[in-house]
Amino acid sequence: MAGSTAAGGAQGGEAAAPPVVIKKYANRRLYNTEASSYVTLDDLAKMVRLGRDFVVYDAKTGDDITRSVLTQIIVEEESKGGQNLLPTAFLRQLIGYYGDNLQGLVPRYLEFAMASFARQQDQMRRTMEQTMGGFIPFQGGFTNLEEVGKQNMAMMERAMSLFAPFGRREDGAPNISSEVDSLRAEVETLRRELAHARAMRPKA
Numbered sequence: 001m002a003g004s005t006a007a008g009g010a011q012g013g014e015a016a017a018p019p020v021v022i023k024k025y026a027n028r029r030l031y032n033t034e035a036s037s038y039v040t041l042d043d044l045a046k047m048v049r050l051g052r053d054f055v056v057y058d059a060k061t062g063d064d065i066t067r068s069v070l071t072q073i074i075v076e077e078e079s080k081g082g083q084n085l086l087p088t089a090f091l092r093q094l095i096g097y098y099g100d101n102l103q104g105l106v107p108r109y110l111e112f113a114m115a116s117f118a119r120q121q122d123q124m125r126r127t128m129e130q131t132m133g134g135f136i137p138f139q140g141g142f143t144n145l146e147e148v149g150k151q152n153m154a155m156m157e158r159a160m161s162l163f164a165p166f167g168r169r170e171d172g173a174p175n176i177s178s179e180v181d182s183l184r185a186e187v188e189t190l191r192r193e194l195a196h197a198r199a200m201r202p203k204a
Contacts, residue, residue, distance in 0.1 A: 019053040024065060030056070045073050127191070 021033045022044070032039045047054055048070075056069040078084055097106050 016053065019055045020047070022054050022056040022069075023059040024056055024069065025059045030069075031059070041069075041073050041076050044069065045077065048073070 022039070023031045023033060025031065030039050030041075030044070031037075032043075044054065054066075055064060056066045057063065058065050074086075078086060094106070097103050
């Protein structure tokens with residue numbers, strides 16, 4: 001459900017708050033029953049980023065339409081300039097899997113890949129904080145920070161490529177293991193760069 005993973009991380013193990021119930025009316029307006037106010041798709045997107053879970057019901061039929069509303073949020077976000085996350089090739093490949101005999105495996109794979117990506121980002125964030133905490137990185141010969149940043153971006157781009165793993169080899173098998181190995185190698189390279197940066201830190 002939307003934001004459930006983020007909520008769990010934000011709560012640090014505490015019991016997550018119950019999902020907010022959103023009702024969608026025939027005029028397409030969305031009503032937040034917790035706040036007793038109408039909300040927009042942008043408001044719901046902010047809730048997701050804050051880790052607040054919600055469910056959306058059709059006010060007339062009572063059907064759970066959370067999935068379709070989340071899809072609308074993605075469409076809205078993708079339409080904003082400079083905020084595209086889904087490559088065109090990935091979208092084509094994803095559409096191609098509807099009705100395919102592997103369709104049932106795709107959601108589970110994407111959930112696994114997304115969770116792995118989030119864990120790696122958290123680990124990198126902690127490493128950067130530990131390495132760079134307590135000193136100004138642009139002094140004392142620490143001139144390769146830009147290069148470290150480039151490697152960081154390269155690693156993230158490689159991780160994002162795992163969300164489009166369905167380009168197949170000639171033998172028809174998904175080429176996944178090589179992508180994972182490449183990502184691990186880039187993570188190790190970044191770790192070495194961070195260790196070097198830490199060694200170059202000016203002594204107090």
